Amino acid sequence: MKTAERLSKIPPYLFMELRKKINKAKTEGVDVISLAIGDPVEATPDSIIQELCLAAHDPVNHRYPTDEEKGMLAFRREIARWYKERYDVTLNPDNEILGLIGSKEGCHHFVLARVNPGDVVLMTDPGYPAYRSSILMGEGVPYNVPILPQNNYLPVLEDIPTDVARKATAMFLNYPNNPTGACATVSFLSALVEFAQKFDVAVCYDNPYSEIVFSGQPRLSFLMAPGAKEVGIELNSLSKPFNMCGWRLGMACGSAELIAGISKVKENTDSGIFNAIQHAGIRALSSEACFIEQMLDIYGRRRERVLQTLKKIGIDFNPPRGTFYLWVPVPKGMTSLAFTNRLFDKAAVVVASGTAYGQYGEGFVRISLTVPDERLEEAMQRIEKEFAQ
Numbered sequence: 001m002k003t004a005e006r007l008s009k010i011p012p013y014l015f016m017e018l019r020k021k022i023n024k025a026k027t028e029g030v031d032v033i034s035l036a037i038g039d040p041v042e043a044t045p046d047s048i049i050q051e052l053c054l055a056a057h058d059p060v061n062h063r064y065p066t067d068e069e070k071g072m073l074a075f076r077r078e079i080a081r082w083y084k085e086r087y088d089v090t091l092n093p094d095n096e097i098l099g100l101i102g103s104k105e106g107c108h109h110f111v112l113a114r115v116n117p118g119d120v121v122l123m124t125d126p127g128y129p130a131y132r133s134s135i136l137m138g139e140g141v142p143y144n145v146p147i148l149p150q151n152n153y154l155p156v157l158e159d160i161p162t163d164v165a166r167k168a169t170a171m172f173l174n175y176p177n178n179p180t181g182a183c184a185t186v187s188f189l190s191a192l193v194e195f196a197q198k199f200d201v202a203v204c205y206d207n208p209y210s211e212i213v214f215s216g217q218p219r220l221s222f223l224m225a226p227g228a229k230e231v232g233i234e235l236n237s238l239s240k241p242f243n244m245c246g247w248r249l250g251m252a253c254g255s256a257e258l259i260a261g262i263s264k265v266k267e268n269t270d271s272g273i274f275n276a277i278q279h280a281g282i283r284a285l286s287s288e289a290c291f292i293e294q295m296l297d298i299y300g301r302r303r304e305r306v307l308q309t310l311k312k313i314g315i316d317f318n319p320p321r322g323t324f325y326l327w328v329p330v331p332k333g334m335t336s337l338a339f340t341n342r343l344f345d346k347a348a349v350v351v352a353s354g355t356a357y358g359q360y361g362e363g364f365v366r367i368s369l370t371v372p373d374e375r376l377e378e379a380m381q382r383i384e385k386e387f388a389q
């Protein structure tokens, strides 16, 4: 049976390929340590699990989700409260907030709601691979905007050719940035709004790491920039701040028109989020903010441990202050892939090659801090041993 042509344009999903490689090595008896995937290993806080159990026992929640395409009003209200408290952003739960099955789902449905076949969609390079897939599945045309260390990994909006900007109908961005860890600035967000207004580009500001920042880095939402709500949406998620990747819960906030468009897509595809999970989400947002600080202490410690090893093997750099990833320059004279392969073959440590995120990822690898301390320690010792020779 032949599948649709659009699927053939989509590159294999990075982590599926990595998982295959890891599983193969494991079946051969190799003790592989993966630092490749950003998926917290510590449990979701207990109170959130308890809330899910309670809600799951209530037959009311066994029916189709309430307000199916939008998410429960109580969940949307809690998101509005969270955005006010964390970012001083005012949102109307009636038409400026939408519950999502994670931020990744939002990327895909944003494209379906905004992009016509053949439209140019801007995305950063390096960038989160799901943007490209979403654009291609929506039959848009991805255009890579480089983000480079010399510009603090922010796109230089003035460098986007005017004819490309005119043709573009949407743009994906994500700060704190996966994979580089870079953070946006208030002035950049304002410039982004201006750019979007000038060229009528709808911004999809994917912000699932908004809470994961270090060393006094401020937490920013795109919606803090004046005018942002008129030109785009922000996606956010409970996956990373509350260790809920498997629960599949997130939100889109911002432009009422885009929210209505995405609602329409969802109404006709997924019918919304299990109510019990939304109740658990309310619990997370309303009473587990302190959990984020506990996790940041853990990631901060791990960050220092990895930086110590990197320094020992001659990689000394000043890492950006966001996300639980480190975007690490590879040793001089090596490519990303050569370094990745050497770590795998000689130390059984898996990191993500920078090139998996785009051509400007060459010269870097991404290390994730979402592994147990003792496994990270073991990985660092193996790396030190391999490169000390």
Ligand SMILES: Cc1ncc(COP(=O)(O)O)c(C=O)c1O
Binding pocket: 038, 101, 102, 103, 104, 105, 128, 174, 178, 206, 208, 236, 237, 238, 239, 245, 249, 250
């Ligand atoms: C930039 C970015 N966006 C979206 C996601 C997906 O988040 P969610 O679990 O909310 O779908 C990830 C996950 O790694 C990510 O790195």
